[in-house]
Amino acid sequence: MSASTAHDAGFNPRLIGGVIVIGIIAFIALWALIALGPQLSTGKDGGGHALSKAAPGYAAIVDLLERAGADVELRRQVEPPQYDDYTQLAILTPTVRTRPEEMTELLEAQGKAPVLIILPKWYTPPTPGKAPKPGWAGPGIPGMPPSRLLPPAIFGEVDLQTHEGSQPGSVRADLAGRTVDVAVPANGITVTGDAIETLIAHPAGGAILARVKERDLYILADPDLINNLAFASRDKARAAVSLIDAIAEDAAADGLAFDLTLNGFGGGRSLLRFAFVPPFIGITLCLIAAGLLALWQAWIRFGPSLKPQRAIPVSxxxxxxxxxxxxxxxxxxxxxxxxxxxxxxxxxxxxxxxxxxxxxxxxxxxxxxxxxxxxxxxxxxxxxxxxxxxxxxxxxxxxxxxxxxxxxxxxx
Structure with missing residues (x-):
């Protein structure tokens, strides 16, 4: 056997080293994506949240508010930051699958800060026989939001109604000392209850926008007033921004914070996530560097190899x-x-x-x-x-x- 044949039959140290390095990087990246995946998601799922550009989403009003100079935050944590002289209006966009305990936990975490709850309306199942397009919503089916989204311990007994067959119209209301023109959508949803007061009434009865009497908790029963579907025309878009601005002024809020935790885009509490966020990211990087240095020291020999010595020297x-x-x-x-x-x-x-x-x-x-x-x-x-x-x-x-x-x- 020639020397070249023997060399070709062996392992290439550089190739093996490259495979090990790529494996280590892939392993670290996998755990980082598992921990931070919800926070890194673009939200292109066609849902009803502030990252979605589909019809049930709210990306349009977020973009328009930011262009208008408003202070808008997309919140990915349950506990809001605490400020002494700054108040944010938390905007919650629950889904039909949101559990009551999730709503209760999130509302209690806000403390005395004002909260606006936008109830869901549209069911968007996938089209049979067609692959869903990224960021697109399926065919929209209007439906009644579940009453469990408004916990009785906070909102009391509420009644949600759908005015099927109602035609689009316009309602003028006084809110925060200003006149607000609201474009009422078709098949509107309203809310009533003993513990809430009506701020904007529906022509057919009930409240489109209501507020809890003892706390700055607002309920927007019909999301078509501010979602992406409302931006089909310039007038509806202007009315949506005016409505949000009036609610924030009525709550004496300095900024807006759209919650994403109820839609699955929050950073949950876990030791794995803490390892990749401040202040523990420094410790994680030090451990990774120490592991790489140990691997490098094991891979590369410093100096000539030590010759084995006699157990008993001869002298x-x-x-x-x-x-x-x-x-x-x-x-x-x-x-x-x-x-x-x-x-x-x-x-x-x-x-x-x-x-x-x-x-x-x-x-x-x-x-x-x-x-x-x-x-x-x-x-x-x-x-x-x-x-x-x-x-x-x-x-x-x-x-x-x-x-x-x-x-x-x-x-x-």
Missing amino acids: KAALIANSADLIKQARRELDGADAFVHSQRSAIARRLHAPAGLDSAATDAWIDKHLPPGSDLFSALARRLPLARNTHEFLADAQALHAIRKDLLRDS
């Missing part, structure tokens, strides 16, 4: 070290005192050519004669070392003997 120093370790593990350090003294005595006597035939005591006395005055005597250390009671005393006397040998023999 005199290694032999001495191993012997010392064995003596230490056996706790027999003090047993070598006599041997150490004998080795030091023999080395000094041999190197200094001591007279032959001397015993140990005579040799120690002969060595003492070669020591400078005032220094420790070799004979005293030789007698004291075997009597050491612990390793500290043994080490001190052994070092003193070694120092005498080094001074006399001029070596280490």
